[in-house]
Amino acid sequence: MSYFRKVDPARHWFSMVGKEQKWLILINADPDAMASSMALRRILRHHGATVDIAGINEVHRPDNLAMIRYTRMEMRRFSPGMAAAYSHLALVDSQPSHNPQFEDLEFSAIIDHHPPATPPEEAEFMEIKPEYGATSTILTEYLYNLNLRIGARLATALQFGIRTDTGNFQRHTCEVDLRAYQYLSKFADPQLLTRIVQSELRLDWLPYVARAISRRRKIGSGHLTVLDKVDSPDILVLIADFLTRVYEIRWLIVAGIHEKNIVLIFRGDGLTMDMGRLAQSRFDELGSAGGHKAMARAEFPLETMEGGSLDAFIRKRLQGGF
Numbered sequence: 428m429s430y431f432r433k434v435d436p437a438r439h440w441f442s443m444v445g446k447e448q449k450w451l452i453l454i455n456a457d458p459d460a461m462a463s464s465m466a467l468r469r470i471l472r473h474h475g476a477t478v479d480i481a482g483i484n485e486v487h488r489p490d491n492l493a494m495i496r497y498t499r500m501e502m503r504r505f506s507p508g509m510a511a512a513y514s515h516l517a518l519v520d521s522q523p524s525h526n527p528q529f530e531d532l533e534f535s536a537i538i539d540h541h542p543p544a545t546p547p548e549e550a551e552f553m554e555i556k557p558e559y560g561a562t563s564t565i566l567t568e569y570l571y572n573l574n575l576r577i578g579a580r581l582a583t584a585l586q587f588g589i590r591t592d593t594g595n596f597q598r599h600t601c602e603v604d605l606r607a608y609q610y611l612s613k614f615a616d617p618q619l620l621t622r623i624v625q626s627e628l629r630l631d632w633l634p635y636v637a638r639a640i641s642r643r644r645k646i647g648s649g650h651l652t653v654l655d656k657v658d659s660p661d662i663l664v665l666i667a668d669f670l671t672r673v674y675e676i677r678w679l680i681v682a683g684i685h686e687k688n689i690v691l692i693f694r695g696d697g698l699t700m701d702m703g704r705l706a707q708s709r710f711d712e713l714g715s716a717g718g719h720k721a722m723a724r725a726e727f728p729l730e731t732m733e734g735g736s737l738d739a740f741i742r743k744r745l746q747g748g749f
């Protein structure tokens with residue numbers, strides 16, 4: 428049984444890639460884009476071309492940084508002057524109309540899984556498959572069809588790309604994504620994948636984690652921790668997700684101040700308390716609030732707080748809510 432569809436047009440097109448070609452693969456760097464670019468580089472190099480990868484953005488998320496470090500991916504930062512040094516440009520996991528930095532460039536290849544642009548993009552070789560959860564899935568099909576050996580680091584990167592874009596197969600995914608993931612398991616390094624997935628923290632976030640733990644208090648059947656000012660609401664999300672790992676914590680709220688707003692992150696087991704309803708009933712009138720049973724968020728201007736401490740303010744708003 429064959430794992431994947433036949434990709435003869437791609438095979439034919441790759442067969443025309445030659446030694447004299449100098450390729451630059453452009454990406455808007457996220458795990459799926461990075462993994463896809465690594466796979467395309469593998470294919471183009473196999474056909475003799477020289478290949479570089481460049482990202483138009485800076486990577487900040489610790490798991491994405493871990494992916495770059497542990498897969499030893501080499502990626503440059505794109506600048507408009509770079510393109511002239513290459514004979515061919517490729518774009519993966521994106522389309523030229525998605526970003527002004529791509530718009531004036533002429534791409535020889537575009538491989539993507541976002542909905543096709545209108546009017547359609549143009550390239551010598553183009554494959555856009557919006558039904559797929561990840562571009563990494565398309566590249567896995569190519570590697571399979573070309574019968575190329577997939578190294579452990581590349582296979583792990585592709586798995587991480589598929590996992591990330593499909594939210595661990597919980598959203599926008601199809602059977603081929605699962606099959607690609609399974610096929611990659613033959614070559615991937617599970618320890619390496621775990622290492623990447625678990626790189627969730629940055630050293631400068633640890634003081635927030637310490638504060639969140641020491642300030643945690645019970646509130647009804649749940650828990651509340653209030654953090655004051657944070658550099659990014661991502662920190663609140665990260666701490667909320669981290670605390671849901673504690674068995675006894677059935678639901679919790681992590682609150683903090685970001686710029687001129689108060690942000691509340693709600694996490695629950697989906698059984699004890701409806702987080703979306705709690706957020707909405709208590710905080711919607713102050714700004715925006717909502718979510719679903721297990722996850723919710725509220726955000727409203729700092730000036731809404733009627734004096735006193737943020738902790739006291741939140742407790743007062745929540746009174747009688749559970």
Ligand SMILES: [Mn+2]
Nearest residue numbers: 459520562592
């Ligand atoms: Mn993608």
